[in-house]
């Protein structure tokens with residue numbers, strides 16, 4: 001169904017460009033790429049970029065590369081490379097051929113830098129960082145030419161070779177593109193394209209003493225891979241003239257088109273790797289994959305499905321103006337998916353003992369629970385009904401108001417899939433807390449139907465006290481307590497964390513079948529929300545469940 005509606009949707013502006021380029025024959029096949037820097041885990045914003053780049057490849061019969069932009073040896077780690085590959089695959093995408101690395105091209109990039117020097121378009125500069133800033137000028141005043149700008153080609157070649165050999169200290173020399181110190185665009189005021197770094201690189205070790213800068217590397221990597229459309233976020237718009245300058249100056253055989261789109265900002269969260277890293281390093285969360293983090297791995301651990309994330313990206317679309325999407329849009333996509341696809345199970349989160357006085361002491365009556373109310377093909381599973389049960393504490397009230405269709409003095413209620421029961425009495429401890437409720441059951445009502453056809457309004461869920469299993473359940477709320485934790489520059493975003501973002505319930509009682517739940521399966525705990533097994537904190541026979549999302553958006557009404 002959703003496929004048809006998607007087809008009718010007009011193409012976003014990027015897909016329109018791709019479609020036009022294929023139609024006019026400008027390109028025979030679209031080639032896109034997703035180019036993460038391996039300096040952190042992927043977040044929900046990256047998912048948008050992944051769905052766009054890989055989505056175009058799928059929809060237009062093109063290819064999409066996965067390329068690690070690993071030009072910054074001091075910040076990158078192998079752990080991130082593995083996590084990023086896993087996340088892309090989990091989202092359901094497959095990159096074309098092998099994984100690429102910008103570091104694969106270090107030799108070619110070096111050769112092209114020599115070419116720029118020979119063309120008189122790059123020079124070795126010895127201004128220190130402070131002087132460099134001073135010479136760069138301001139928004140209103142043009143920059144000044146570096147005193148090293150007019151070195152001869154020979155001298156530049158020799159110095160650049162010596163930079164490569166590690167003869168100079170970090171920061172003493174850089175290679176700069178010779179463009180225009182008076183350009184209104186800062187990116188064109190002789191940008192640095194190589195710097196000296198004596199660091200160990202995760203793939204090339206200590207082979208290199210010089211490393212290419214992002215702007216220089218990115219366009220050339222795109223070109224070397226034959227990328228047709230290089231899609232990036234809006235902050236790169238002012239870099240596009242430099243992207244084009246490098247390719248034009250080197251007269252490369254292929255010239256990818258850079259197109260910018262708006263980044264995803266989500267309410268109640270942040271999508272900056274630097275800030276996410278702080279949350280991890282300062283231990284405000286348990287790690288990059290903390291289920292409260294909207295990282296791809298956190299979301300997965302939380303119980304989100306790949307389909308819900310992909311549908312979310314389709315729903316929000318691709319545009320050119322920055323906006324903030326409400327978190328409820330993401331949560332609703334998850335609910336839409338799980339409402340149709342998640343098997344139903346029963347777990348009592350706040351147990352109150354219910355004793356069925358007239359039920360035989362040792363009898364275990366296996367009743368059938370439907371796995372899905374609308375989809376009989378999902379089958380049933382046996383639920384043990386016994387004399388002592390647990391119900392939710394909130395499903396009993398001593399003095400219930402009229403519209404409370406659950407259990408209370410004088411009330412009759414349906415125990416879902418089980419029997420109709422009638423209130424008898426309840427017990428309290430010395431502090432006045434209700435400790436147990438007594439009832440009687442109607443043996444004729446197995447399955448929950450009244451033989452005489454009388455109406456029973458309330459239906460509540462239950463778990464056998466003797467056959468059920470005590471489990472731990474993590475109830476998550478939003479990580480931040482304000483919709484936009486990043487706007488106010490006066491306030492540290494850490495101070496905006498929601499102190500109640502996790503509530504751990506250690507005495508929940510689950511139906512036995514929940515002990516057999518497959519990893520990576522999210523189920524509905526009837527009436528309580530959607531939950532999955534936490535793969536990190538669970539032990540054999542001792543599952544820990546994470547709440548993926550509540551049944552309805554309860555946040556709005558708070």
Ligand code: ATP
Nearest residue numbers: 035036037045046048049232233263264271272273
């Ligand atoms: P940082 O937060 O450290 O600046 P980054 O978000 O730019 O990093 P990269 O690894 O460079 O992270 O991003 C890889 C790709 O994902 C880039 O093409 C980038 O434009 C895109 N991307 C990153 N954040 C978002 C976002 N919030 N929405 C859409 N695309 C994004």
Ligand code: MG
Nearest residue numbers: 035036037069
């Ligand atoms: Mg980046």
